[in-house]
Amino acid sequence: MNHGFLKLPHSTHESAYGWIPIPIVVAAHGNGPTVLLVGGNHGDEYEGQIALMRLVRSLDPSRLKGRLIVLPAANFPAVMAGRRASPIDGGNLNRAFPGNENGTPTEMIADYIESVLLRRSQVCLDLHSGGSSLEYVAHAHARRPSDPDRRARTLALIKAFGAPYGGLVRPLQGEPRTLSAAAERQGVDYMNVELGGGGTVSHDLVCLAEAGIRRVLAQLGILPDDNVNMPALEVWPFAIEGAANYVYCLEDGLFEPFVRLQQTVEAGQPAGAIHSPGTPWRDETVVTFERAGMVLCRRFPGWAHRGDCLFQITSAAP
DSSP states (O other), X not given: OEXXXXXXXXXXXXXXXXXXXXXXXXXXXXXXXXXXXXXOSSTTOOHHHHHHHXXXXXXXXXXXXXXXXXXXXXXXXXXXXXXXXXXXXXXXXXXXXXXXXXXXXXXXXXXXXXXXXXXGOSEEEEEEOOTTTEEEEEEEEXXXXXXXXXXXXXXXXXXXXXXXEEEEEOOGGGOOSSHHHHXXXXXXXXXXXXXXXXXXXXXXHHHHHHHHHHHHHHHTTSSOOOOOSSOOOOOEEEEEXXXXXEEEOOSSEEEEESSOTTOEEOTTOEEEEEEOTTSTTSOOEEEEXXXXXXXXXXXXXXXXXXXXXXEEEOBOOO
């Protein structure tokens, strides 16, 4: 097993010829697929980072049948700052693909992941949470592949991970700047995992992530099936079809949610209210759900601003 740093050139006042160290671990043995495991795509999403650190510390490369490329802290400046975006350039790595090899630090990271690491991989597992602004029901999802064989492989990954919920989604506006889109461009099977949020760490969700990663690697034949301590849960399928699956804030104010995570809601049902502390005599602004489904995530902070996502809900799986 090899470990070290990707050296991201970064010239500053304090360090004219400096570089940013991005940790990377590569382990290979025998014949099998190459899997890219990514944590820290957003710096304030922690469970995946910890699960991948635990994996590399406990990994026995002699038991592998294939290759693992592990980036526990993909956007390293954001990880070290505990922020969604990089404090250096404001870059959101998951909105920076395909990147630019001569661009900002975040653009260079995106370029290296897509043009070098993904091109060497057959599968990518991208570990997220809701970060500081959202809280998610633990689930796994992916873009809905048009190719039936890739769709079947993707659903097998979701089932193997064993989170309580899993599904296929249609990205808003066909979003081309995410790691999911990069994997699609490179012909790589991809799965995204969302675990908790609120800018904190859940031990239970770290354990779920670690067990899920090992189940996926066993399903791919890269690691032996060691009867992982935490069994896979029965996966309830869902879909996300478009803008109607989201509720947004319409003006600045204090956000009062009317529903909880995992609650089933109906189209037209009040979702929450926005209150204006600066004009306390004004009536609250009530936002509603556009379609029926289950509440998959909710905004975590009490303050919300026009354009902030307040809720994401699921649709029934097609």
